[in-house]
Amino acid sequence: MPRNVSRSKKALAKPIGILGGGQLARMIALKAHEMGLPVRILSESSDDPAAQVASGWVKGSLNERKTLKQFLNSCSLVTFESEFLDASLLSDIARETGTPVYPRPHDMAAMQDRLTQKSLLLKHKLPSANFFPVKSYAEAQKALTKLGGRAVFKKRRFGYDGYGTFVVHSPSALAKIEAEFGSNIYGFIAEQFVPFRREIAVMVGRSQKGQTIRLPFVETYQENSRCLWVKGPLRETSALKTLAHKLELFLKATGYVGIMGIELFDTGRGLLINELAPRVHNSGHYSLNGLCVDQFSLHLKAILGQDLGKPVLTAKGFAMLNLLGHSSRKPSWDLPSDIHLHWYGKHDNRPGRKMGHINALATTPDEALALVKKRLRNFDV
């Protein structure tokens, strides 16, 4: 079977490394398998969701120099599922080994700290709530006053799903968390409290070769600061289009490589960016069934410099519902055929833990949402 052979093609000599063994790493690994890309996982336990689905699993700590160096040496390029790694160590080892890490460690560094992330947003004229850095209780009191008596205090580092976030509506409420301000070595930011009409999210990405992509805007719903569901696509208003354009400029200006998750507040009078995450994101899980290409494959294509294409919808409406643990019993389910289950293989079921998610397609976002909500009863998580 003769054919034209493009000279630019090459096979990967070494696997793609993934730092971390959680559900995001698992879903990246599964899509890598589908594309036939060899993957290697670095994580602490062979029970980890990603460790279960790859023969190339390596046991080890993600922030330990020797382990990381060995791991990077064994990979052609490396990515990660969490931005809370030691970015400067990772940057050093990437330089020493010559193995690229995407997204680049300095982008991870900028986004893993809420203060530098806010500075990044300011620098690139991306809208977000007013804020002040806070290092002490005295500064916290001052910030609360300046922000009109209502503020959200967020730990600069290691906050997620509401952990490390305190909404404060009065000086007395602030006094109750006074001890926090002395105990956190990285400090806080105090952000203006934003009453929002709804929360929105969008996945964007840029490939190694400079091509950018944006997935549809979606509405997200959080319960107890944890994502419960996502529905979409949203009708693209001019405000959303303008923001999308700014995000594209941002990706280009920073030279970011990989997929990025963006969380927004729709205040009813405008859009404010709440958070950037330099990785695949829970709010993009709908793409596994709602688009012709999913965020995990896109992330792999982006870091490999492959064509990202256009994200075509597979239905007029889609929805994603997180399956959160509500007991410590072994979860079980009856799988109905009108939803798509993505289960993470976690051995311990714990209340609030993300055990899996379900996706549904329908003729409108609301119909798809109704379907996943209805199907929740088929799961005893």
Add this chain to the structure above:
Amino acid sequence: MPRNVSRSKKALAKPIGILGGGQLARMIALKAHEMGLPVRILSESSDDPAAQVASGWVKGSLNERKTLKQFLNSCSLVTFESEFLDASLLSDIARETGTPVYPRPHDMAAMQDRLTQKSLLLKHKLPSANFFPVKSYAEAQKALTKLGGRAVFKKRRFGYDGYGTFVVHSPSALAKIEAEFGSNIYGFIAEQFVPFRREIAVMVGRSQKGQTIRLPFVETYQENSRCLWVKGPLRETSALKTLAHKLELFLKATGYVGIMGIELFDTGRGLLINELAPRVHNSGHYSLNGLCVDQFSLHLKAILGQDLGKPVLTAKGFAMLNLLGHSSRKPSWDLPSDIHLHWYGKHDNRPGRKMGHINALATTPDEALALVKKRLRNFDV
């Protein structure tokens, strides 16, 4: 988060076992991972396509009593990717261990032998070409005469992709393969030579609970007796609908459990069944992107007794192209975004070997086919 708990739900205590480590087992394993079903693979080498994508891989022979017994004991239920196993051994061990094997070994036995398969078709009034069993050269000569001087001689067992099949148009051509008839312990069947307009395939299935499903009819194209491409869906003529109905009756009458691949000849004047395979099938690979649910997930749902639902198309046209090796070099590719790559991770590239496949979607089957053919140049297999 309180919800109704259905009492019929249960989690799998032990993994689903897959006998075999090739691409079919790999794709079943990947879909099992997606659904969070624990899987265990039994195969000869850790390099096998399926062994690469599962932590639960066991090294061993598929036809060795002790290995099989241990493997079945460690699984909740077992399936396979090839019908060419020792069906009676498997049946014995399933009974001894109490671990169900789906499709059932006696269905495997009936279909792994071309003579018993033909008898099965006759018994269930499914149309297929006239045939005679052949055990010697003398019987082969007689059969050739009875079949009008043109016949296809097929080894009763272990034939695939044209191996073990001889098309004979004259007594002198038969004489050239005379030695074959003495050397094959299982014998042959002599089948009427069928000049066909095109080849057609369809996947059908039946769940443990008795629910049946049929995927769209597709056209398949073979080159050198090996599947090169598939396109679909075919327009459903009354002849196809009638056949579909007969196939459903066949599944119900036999109580078959799992997905089954069916290859047909469209002679222009009617449909004849060429072959049944009690497993997922190359002609169903399009379903990974062309349907809302793929044959691998359906097979798992069928053997677990889950709801099979309805196979909704994701586009008006789809096509699948096998990526066949054409040299022994390491394969490589540039991955374009308008096709879906499914690569099997095989280490040795050999001419004609199935290394992976690509799927495309379009507004017609022919457009999708044109797209995968065009994209072949992106692969240096």
